[in-house]
Amino acid sequence: MRAITYDRFGPATDVLTLEDVPVPAPATGEVLVRLHMSGVNPSDIRARAGGRPGVTEPPFPKIIPHSDGAGVIEAVGEGVPSNRVGDRVWIWNGQWQRAFGTAADYISLPAQQAVTLPDHVSFEEGAVLGIPGLTACHAVLGGGPVAGQTVLVSGGAGTVGRLAIQVAAASGARVLSTARGDEAIAVAKNAGAEEVFDYTDDRLADRILEATGGQTIDRIVEVEFGKNAETNTKIISERGTIAAFGSAKDMTPVLPFYPLMFKAVTIDLVLVYILSASERETTVANLTDLLNRNALNFQISDVLPLEDCATAHDMIAGGNRSGSVLLKM
Template sequence: MQVISYSTFGPAADVLHLKEMPTPTPEAGEVVVRLAFSGVNPSDVKARAGARPGVTKPAFDTIIPHSDGAGVIEAVGAGISPDRIGTRVWVWNGQWQRAFGTAATHICLPAEQAVPLPGAVSLETGAILGIPGLTACHAVFGGGDIAGKTVLVQGGAGTVGLLAVQLAKWGGARVIATARGDGINAEQKAGADAVLDYTQADLGAAILAANGDTPVDRIIEVEFGINAAVDAEVIAANGTIAAYGSAKDMTPVMPFGPMLFKAVTIDVILIYLLPAAQRAQAVTRLHDALQAGALTCPVDRVFALEDCAAAHVAVEAGTRAGAVLVDVSR
């Protein structure tokens, strides 16, 4: 099989290399997926760059990056029905705590991590469902039913944010989103009831005004550190801040007093560690939304496998309007 791999941290163009490796043979409980697309996420590029706190060298001698992907099951190990061969699937946690991820023509992994792709859902969409899809879905629905509630999606023009807006609308919520530039139009097209420029003065007052001067019930938060004060201002009593990122301030000063007297729940989300029952619920909701035609997964660019370094650079630039995929169907 052909793969992209790295053995040291560094710039994508310096450390990512195209090479041949033996196609794996599945062991008991495993499947081999012939991949069509691999999804590139910010966590993938940070891991390759060595940007994770306290990590000074790769965890394995050779790493094939990327956790998300989609393709067709080509082989199964003992204990797995051969009927699964030929099934279109999407992959989650492909490279989480494992050496070999989805930046390859094939991946071997536990059968439960290869989820049957419903109906006519494309393989491109399948490659977006792992980290962005599950994160958005759990952030929106992790606290239960949202029908009739107000959901604020902070910094909502990223892939997770765009999916969260659509899922929240499908779930029956009023949706307010914050973005800037072209992201404002993207969030409006995704169905947000109101979209605000997050650089504007007195953002908290603007959010409340957009909700009829009423606090919001749930906040989907991409930058907890820099938004904590605004979130504390606009969240309702007993509301929840579902935070899946804080890259611009990883050691935030939290306005504990305002949050205390609203009994705010802060739900820190790391989708890699989602318990099995909650993951199953998120998978079901994602599939239901897709089959209902309520969810579109935007793709910004698709790169060839040999151009994987350029795909990493595109994600690092932070200016994309959707997911970045690598076509691995060689």
């Protein structure tokens, strides 16, 4: 089968190679998936570039990148019902703590990591569910129902932010968001945000509270935890939650501890790779329900052929996209 591989860290064009490798055989409890799409995420780029804290060399001699993907089950290992053959599926954690991910014609992985894809959902959309979809869903609903609550989604024009707005709106919340620039603000509004604020505004906290009539925010879905800590402390409700899935602009933030403590704020650091079994089951179920209700609209920026994997990595690293970037097999 064709696969993109790398055996060292470095620039995408230097280390990513297209080669032929054997088709894997599904082990006990595994399924073999013929992939149609591979989702490319910022975390894949950091992993290939050696950007994860404390990781100085690749953890495996040869790596096939990417954790997200979608395709059809072609074979099953011992212990997996044979009626799963032919299932359309989407994949989570394809390359998390494993050598071989989804940037290939096939992947073999534990059966529970291949989730049935509703018939009306395309493979392109399925390839966005693993990291962006689960992150958005867990960040919004990980603490329980949000119906009747006010939810603020930071960076609502981003892939996760845009999905989080839709998840919150479809779950009965009043949704506010932040973005920058007319185009990004329009994206967040079109996703379902009632009001969208410029996150560069020096009076951002005041603007938000003015819009809510002084009502504080029940839940904040945060893409830049450190940078927005002061603002979020001002606007979060007592016993509210800040569900943060990123802090790239301030990776070692200093927190206003006592103001947060005296509101009894919960800080939920969202990393969907290591959800507990019960959290994973709930989040997948919530995501499936939203898909079945046609509540989610996915924004695909580019679909490139497998051999253009390095181009896809560079597009994401350079910010040259307006949605998800996928590889087509």
